[in-house]
Amino acid sequence: MYSIDTSIYKRPEELLQNLIRFDTTNPPGNELPLMQYIDSLLTSAGFETTFLAKDPARPNLLTRLKGRGDAPPLLLYGHADVVTTANQKWTYPPFEGRIADGYVWGRGALDMKCGLAMMIASLLRAKAENLQAAGDIIFCAMSDEETGGNYGAKFLVEEHPEIFKDVKYAVSEFGGYTMYIDGKKFYLVQVAEKQNCSVEMTFHGPAGHGSVPVKNSAMSKMGKALVALDEHRLPVHITPVTEKMIKIIASHLPPPSNDYFNRLLDPAQTDEILEIIRDKTANFFDPLLHNTVNAIIVQGGEKINVVPGEVALYLDGRILPGFSDNDLIDELRQIAGKDCDIKISMYEAVKSHIDLKLFDMLSDILKQKEPECIPIPIVIGASTDAKQLAKLGIQTYGYLPIDLPQGFDFMKSVHAADERIPVKAMYSGTDAIYQVISRYEK
Ligand SMILES: [Zn+2]
Structure with missing residues (x-):
């Protein structure tokens, strides 16, 4: 050919x-x-x-x-x-x-x-x-x-x-591609990634005939859980690579951005700052500071006149290095899962040891080509x-x-x-x- x-x-x-x-x-x-x-x-x-x-x-x-x-x-x-x-x-x-x-x-x-x-x-x-x-x-x-x-x-x-x-x-x-913040050019060098985890939440409630209004149904419990997941992030975690990354970024930015990035590292302020910098950073930092879930599939109800006693919600979970599926379950329970069963249907555990030994050499190669660029180590949200x-x-x-x-x-x-x-x-x-x-x- x-x-x-x-x-x-x-x-x-x-x-x-x-x-x-x-x-x-x-x-x-x-x-x-x-x-x-x-x-x-x-x-x-x-x-x-x-x-x-x-x-x-x-x-x-x-x-x-x-x-x-x-x-x-x-x-x-x-x-x-x-x-x-x-x-x-x-x-x-x-x-x-x-x-x-x-x-x-x-x-x-x-x-x-x-x-x-x-x-x-x-x-x-x-x-x-x-x-x-x-x-x-x-x-x-x-x-x-x-x-x-x-x-x-x-x-x-x-x-x-x-x-x-x-x-x-x-x-x-x-990694290796560029990202600009406040006109400064960063090269993102991937050194770790989040762990894939599929979660199944099952909600139970009274079943019955479709003609009689049912309160506190499995369906309404799922609805509340979905709203809770939309309104609240899971807890903030500052992992070592992300801490190093954000410190390097902060040290190269002018005020007020440097202050924002320093405050990202204070868990009490992280979520508030993420909102402030969201547009400027395309929400890049959010998944690096939390375990996350997205609701993907809802399943429940078979026949239009039968109220289902059980419905299920399937979530795409992504877990930070150093955390496990059990941590994700605990965090989900706190926010959206007090009244349901939570089961892990798939979890790809990745060992959390991150070895940065080659980072300086990789970084130096980029800096020799472009003295103004700033290489940073990152954990990526994907897999x-x-x-x-x-x-x-x-x-x-x-x-x-x-x-x-x-x-x-x-x-x-x-x-x-x-x-x-x-x-x-x-x-x-x-x-x-x-x-x-x-x-x-x-
Ligand atoms: Zn690829």
Whole structure:
């Protein structure tokens, strides 16, 4: 389908265009043709590769850049699948990979074919320049991140943990992009993520005939709980990474913003300040300071003339590092759950040990390029393959440096229509990843 030209590493935006042109919408994913393209690039440059697959149509691709053996291997990994574009209105076709207005447009431009392109380009450059890193650089292109990694990260961690032997640190999504506050440019480096937790609340009340008014029904109890969840946040928690992040931000902002950010760290004032800075920060900080739930599914009532004695509410819960599903249940009880059963139907616990050792090096790479920028460590509200790698004790840094213009909201573009990345950002991001490889040490 494509001519294989290993000098494409000098044109990372072209590499990204090629990756976007493989439709890897998951489900079904169908990552094989894309993986074969990456494989051709790597093998043409002299890399040895391995395919590991639970389903041959959905393989994972692995290679290694041999290092000097002075440090443990460093893992670069990224997912090749993307989310659907159904029911979205795009300016340009989402799998065309068009360049227009200084951007590469297409599904995966940000999440995260840009990252795969940056990693592949860096490896090809390292090979072309005979770079030997302190340790082996393991690169793994994975399938199936967007629906939980059963064919990708989860499969590899459970069935092939040997490929990650001795790895302590990894670089992947979902950080590295820019965010502006008061005109100051911050790079968000992901060092941890919240834990997924699905919660089921069941409400009970008198059942009966639809013709007789029923008071204090299961339905009305659920209604009260929903209103309570809308009106109250769960308790404030200042976790160590978020504290560090907010202190760095405060120290770089002029008044009154610096004062607002300092006061965010006082739990008695946190929620009030979040309202004050909400518009300016797109509500970015709220989920980093609370466990959260969103009501997603309500279930109850079968027949129009029968009052149900039981109804259920399903919540999407997200738990901060260092807390557990039991903490979430306690907090929900306080606010909305005194008169119901609460059950956890799914919980993906992630160990809370966060190792910031590589943060200074990653930060320094960005500062050398842009002395005015301010890298900050963040916990992200969403969830990625990092939780799977964490089971092997691997610390992932979400570090795909993406220099976005002011006013461009990364989170609003990811998974949405018109996902795109500045062409220039592909060059600076790729060089940053290359620097990671060359500067990585024990
Ligand atoms: Zn992603």
